[in-house]
Amino acid sequence: MSKLNPVFAPPQLTPQAQIAYYVKRVAARVHPVSLERIQTRVRELQLDFSADEIFILAALDNPRRVQWFLDHEVYYNNDHAFEEQEETSLAPRMVLRTGMAHCFEGALLAYTINYLHGFEPRWMLLEGTRDVDHNLVVYQDQHAVRWGCNAHSGYPHLGGRDPEFFTLRELAETYYPHYYSGYTNDPRDLTIIGYSEPVDITQKFGVQWMAQLEPTWDLYYLLVDDTWTFHQMTPPYGAQYRHPNETQPYMLFTALKQGWIETAPHVRVNEKNLPSDALRVWREFWQTFNPDDLLPRGRAAELEGEFYRLTGTTPLDLNFNAEELAAFLDKGYTLERLIH
Numbered sequence: 001m002s003k004l005n006p007v008f009a010p011p012q013l014t015p016q017a018q019i020a021y022y023v024k025r026v027a028a029r030v031h032p033v034s035l036e037r038i039q040t041r042v043r044e045l046q047l048d049f050s051a052d053e054i055f056i057l058a059a060l061d062n063p064r065r066v067q068w069f070l071d072h073e074v075y076y077n078n079d080h081a082f083e084e085q086e087e088t089s090l091a092p093r094m095v096l097r098t099g100m101a102h103c104f105e106g107a108l109l110a111y112t113i114n115y116l117h118g119f120e121p122r123w124m125l126l127e128g129t130r131d132v133d134h135n136l137v138v139y140q141d142q143h144a145v146r147w148g149c150n151a152h153s154g155y156p157h158l159g160g161r162d163p164e165f166f167t168l169r170e171l172a173e174t175y176y177p178h179y180y181s182g183y184t185n186d187p188r189d190l191t192i193i194g195y196s197e198p199v200d201i202t203q204k205f206g207v208q209w210m211a212q213l214e215p216t217w218d219l220y221y222l223l224v225d226d227t228w229t230f231h232q233m234t235p236p237y238g239a240q241y242r243h244p245n246e247t248q249p250y251m252l253f254t255a256l257k258q259g260w261i262e263t264a265p266h267v268r269v270n271e272k273n274l275p276s277d278a279l280r281v282w283r284e285f286w287q288t289f290n291p292d293d294l295l296p297r298g299r300a301a302e303l304e305g306e307f308y309r310l311t312g313t314t315p316l317d318l319n320f321n322a323e324e325l326a327a328f329l330d331k332g333y334t335l336e337r338l339i340h
Helices: 015-029 032-045 051-059 063-073 092-098 103-116 168-173 217-222 251-258 276-288 299-311 315-330
Strands: 122-128 134-140 147-150 161-165 192-196 230-232
Touching: 015 051, 015 063, 015 092, 032 051, 032 103, 051 092, 051 103, 063 103, 063 147, 092 103, 103 134, 103 147, 122 168, 134 168, 147 168, 161 168, 168 192, 168 230, 251 315, 276 299, 276 315, 299 315
Parallel strands: none
Antiparallel strands: 122 134, 122 192, 134 147, 147 161, 192 230
16 A cells, blocks of 8 residues: 555645656666666667666566555545646656656556556556546566556555566456446445456557656546556446456447447537436436445346346446546547547
């Protein structure tokens, strides 16, 4: 579990002081070979890291050290702590300069460090229902050929994993019993329904983002597109709705292509385009669901599972996807950047 940022007394260091602190913390861990390797790699890629930043990166010369750094040296950046709080998408250099990162920002830092050290990282997304997704940076142990990952979270048991898993499904399933709803904070409200194929994000975004100081909004908004494949896992509605051998695109893209979400004249869920059985369940769900429960209970939960069986999504997720898409378009991005 990452260090939680104190609500009333967050640490306040200047960027220079934060970098100096990290240099002192990792000084004993820097191996000359790792330092030379990073210096050469950064020079070849023409990345604008400072000498002190390179020194810090050199110390984190394997994924286990990267996870130690995320767990013990980086506070969790809860940019949704307050409704009026502005969202962030800090680049890796800014994580080093602020000492803070949320899930996505921590993954960017881990990806950068592992990439520079030659571990061939890949990005994998754990897909949640009625909840936010979780970003993992996966890698294969070069000797045992097993999967491990780095991750950053403010919740217990959602950090990285040592390379002990023969398959990505085995790795993803270790998160299932610990990934409960951020809306209810009830450990019984499990929310993972799938995981993505591992993706090499440098093929789409290159490497210059690794050393930029500006926010990484393009990666934040454009990372997942309709080329990503997701494997289904047992949803929290019950094993009867599981299709473990099936794959599908991200839920938003299925909804768009089926016309369940429309963008003109404005972004909205168009229930009339749902299959007839799903439309019946949709209407009964909204007549039954009590918003005060935050998540469906009783009959509403049964209807949610039935809707998922018919569509691969849920009524709440359809609404969430429409809200996320509206925010995406409001930022000036276009659907053509996501749908190929």
